[in-house]
Amino acid sequence: MRLQFILGEIGSGLRRNLSMVVSVILVTFVSLTFVGAAGMLQLQINQMKGYWYDKVQVAIFLCGEGSTAAGCASGTATPEQQDNLRTLLESPAVSQYINDFQFESKEDAYKHFKEQFSNSPIVDSVTPDQLPASFRINMKDPEKYQIISETFSSQPGVETVIDQRQVLERLFSVMNAASLVAVIIAGVMTVCAILLIATTIRLSAFSRRRETGIMRLVGASKTVIQLPFILEGVIAAVIGAALASGTLWAVAHFFLGEYMSKQYPDTAFISPAQTLLIAPALVGLGVVLAGTSSLLTLRRYLRV
Amino acid sequence: MIRFENVTKVYDQTTRPALDSVTLEIDRGEFAFLVGASGSGKSTFLRLVLKEDRATSGAVYVAGQNVANISSWRVPRLRRGIGVVFQDFRLLPQKNVFANVAFAMQVIGKSRSVIRDTVPEVLKTVGLEGKEKRMPHELSGGEQQRVAIARAVVNRPGILLADEPTGNLDPTTSMGIMGVLDKINQNGTTVVMATHDDDIVNEMRKRVVELKNGVVIRDEARALYTSMIPVVGQSRRLKDASGRDDAGVTPAGPMPGQSPDSDAAARSGESRL
Ligand SMILES: Nc1ncnc2c1ncn2[C@@H]1O[C@H](COP(=O)(O)OP(=O)(O)O)[C@@H](O)[C@H]1O
Numbered sequence: 001m002r003l004q005f006i007l008g009e010i011g012s013g014l015r016r017n018l019s020m021v022v023s024v025i026l027v028t029f030v031s032l033t034f035v036g037a038a039g040m041l042q043l044q045i046n047q048m049k050g051y052w053y054d055k056v057q058v059a060i061f062l063c064g065e066g067s068t069a070a071g072c073a074s075g076t077a078t079p080e081q082q083d084n085l086r087t088l089l090e091s092p093a094v095s096q097y098i099n100d101f102q103f104e105s106k107e108d109a110y111k112h113f114k115e116q117f118s119n120s121p122i123v124d125s126v127t128p129d130q131l132p133a134s135f136r137i138n139m140k141d142p143e144k145y146q147i148i149s150e151t152f153s154s155q156p157g158v159e160t161v162i163d164q165r166q167v168l169e170r171l172f173s174v175m176n177a178a179s180l181v182a183v184i185i186a187g188v189m190t191v192c193a194i195l196l197i198a199t200t201i202r203l204s205a206f207s208r209r210r211e212t213g214i215m216r217l218v219g220a221s222k223t224v225i226q227l228p229f230i231l232e233g234v235i236a237a238v239i240g241a242a243l244a245s246g247t248l249w250a251v252a253h254f255f256l257g258e259y260m261s262k263q264y265p266d267t268a269f270i271s272p273a274q275t276l277l278i279a280p281a282l283v284g285l286g287v288v289l290a291g292t293s294s295l296l297t298l299r300r301y302l303r304v
Numbered sequence: 305m306i307r308f309e310n311v312t313k314v315y316d317q318t319t320r321p322a323l324d325s326v327t328l329e330i331d332r333g334e335f336a337f338l339v340g341a342s343g344s345g346k347s348t349f350l351r352l353v354l355k356e357d358r359a360t361s362g363a364v365y366v367a368g369q370n371v372a373n374i375s376s377w378r379v380p381r382l383r384r385g386i387g388v389v390f391q392d393f394r395l396l397p398q399k400n401v402f403a404n405v406a407f408a409m410q411v412i413g414k415s416r417s418v419i420r421d422t423v424p425e426v427l428k429t430v431g432l433e434g435k436e437k438r439m440p441h442e443l444s445g446g447e448q449q450r451v452a453i454a455r456a457v458v459n460r461p462g463i464l465l466a467d468e469p470t471g472n473l474d475p476t477t478s479m480g481i482m483g484v485l486d487k488i489n490q491n492g493t494t495v496v497m498a499t500h501d502d503d504i505v506n507e508m509r510k511r512v513v514e515l516k517n518g519v520v521i522r523d524e525a526r527a528l529y530t531s532m533i534p535v536v537g538q539s540r541r542l543k544d545a546s547g548r549d550d551a552g553v554t555p556a557g558p559m560p561g562q563s564p565d566s567d568a569a570a571r572s573g574e575s576r577l
């Protein structure tokens with residue numbers, strides 16, 4: 001009975017303040033979309049880092065079938081060449097600069113590739129043979145990349161030495177800046193949302209002051225009096241969060257999945273399913289936002 | 305049932321207290337008028353009983369419990385034991401008579417079947433049988449106040465507080481309302497009614513507590529609106545002589561040899577209402 005009563009109160013409250021409720025939904029929708037966009041950018045950065053990015057700084061790619069580099073005249077790197085490279089890496093002259101290194105075979109490379117590009121159509125057209133084996137090196141000081149490059153570039157069986165950071169860092173810094181902008185916009189919009197929810201609750205409490213006055217007099221509990229107002233804000237915020245999640249999913253599905261992944265087939269993009277990981281966080285954030293904002297407002301404007 | 309011990313209420317330091325060292329006891333089942341000019345502190349008295357405000361000093365006991373010791377989450381329980389009606393009825397305009405009364409039961413979680421049984425019963429008590437479906441604006445002032453009374457007593461509170469319930473009503477309608485309040489009182493509910501309607505007080509002949517500038521200047525059983533004996537000291541002496549306790553501090557039950565003053569006698573005298 002009490003639950004039914006509270007639900008009825010929420011329904012009538014939502015209907016009575018429909019325009020305010022719609023604005024709360026829209027503001028939380030926009031603010032949470034920006035929060036989610038920042039989250040998506042971070043997910044995308046992770047996706048692009050792939051298996052090795054955070055573990056190593058420098059990659060020495062060995063010659064493969066179709067390699068055209070000078071050191072690859074004899075075709076695919078032989079086991080002897082691999083052993084020589086390994087010996088060189090372990091020699092004091094080189095090992096003083098590196099923490100450790102790992103060898104990635106063609107099969108490993110294929111496995112990691114499949115993981116990273118799981119959302120891209122390219123994954124079906126690649127075979128292990130097409131991927132080069134490599135040594136992945138974790139540097140003591142990433143700035144010393146030049147030394148490794150000079151030592152190994154001219155070794156037989158080495159196609160190329162790459163400083164991974166140099167390739168992706170600039171892109172990542174742009175993406176991180178974009179995340180930051182999204183977070184700042186989200187912050188401003190969140191303040192808007194909090195204030196708007198507070199105003200909505202205040203208006204709602206004012207328009208129902210007769211009912212709440214009577215409820216107080218006949219001894220209704222604080223929960224019964226306050227919950228409809230709080231849930232009103234929370235429901236609006238949850239709808240906003242759901243819309244934001246839907247928008248992020250659509251961006252991942254249509255923009256990244258259908259458009260970008262065709263434009264940039266050698267870039268790994270996040271999948272729409274991954275954006276759904278952000279959705280619960282957005283809903284939670286919306287609930288906390290609306291809940292605290294309405295609780296604080298009620299403390300001031302609804303005597304119990 | 306309600307006991308004030310040296311209760312002082314100061315709203316605003318710069319003005320005189322709204323209640324000034326009031327000591328008073330109202331017994332279970334009693335009917336008491338709180339009279340006095342506007343601003344004499346009648347509403348303040350009722351608000352303190354409800355714990356709507358806290359006393360500046362002194363103690364307020366309701367049903368034996370000091371309301372100052374009731375934690376805020378238990379205040380609703382205190383208020384479930386007290387019904388209140390006001391001069392302005394305070395009905396919900398978009399709900400019909402039945403829904404207005406049922407509202408008081410819904411919000412404290414009574415089941416639908418209990419509500420369906422109880423509301424018509426209470427509406428019958430207040431004389432509104434068959435008007436369940438009317439909207440408040442389709443009712444006369446007296447009928448609206450009856451709905452408000454029904455709502456106040458539907459959860460069977462031990463105490464009914466009425467703050468000038470007849471203030472907006474004509475004399476005939478007012479007497480009808482008094483009949484309802486008297487009936488509720490006879491069912492065992494303690495009734496405290498603030499009023500400055502002298503006709504009603506004179507007609508009812510109940511206990512009268514008179515406030516002036518926040519001070520109790522008179523407390524008489526079966527009294528009139530204006531005292532025959534205006535000096536406090538004298539009225540006390542007179543009451544002491546008649547066997548009634550001083551200002552009702554100790555329980556006032558019928559005492560041996562107290563024939564004309566006993567509550568039972570008083571009630572039978574008013575049953576004509
Ligand atoms: N909320 C309040 N704030 C300040 N002063 C108040 C408040 N309520 C009542 N008062 C003052 O307390 C005094 C008693 O008021 P009240 O109890 O309402 O008297 P009554 O009901 O007998 O007319 C008056 O002087 C009034 O101005």
Ligand SMILES: [Mg+2]
Nearest residue numbers: 346347348467
């Ligand atoms: Mg008053």
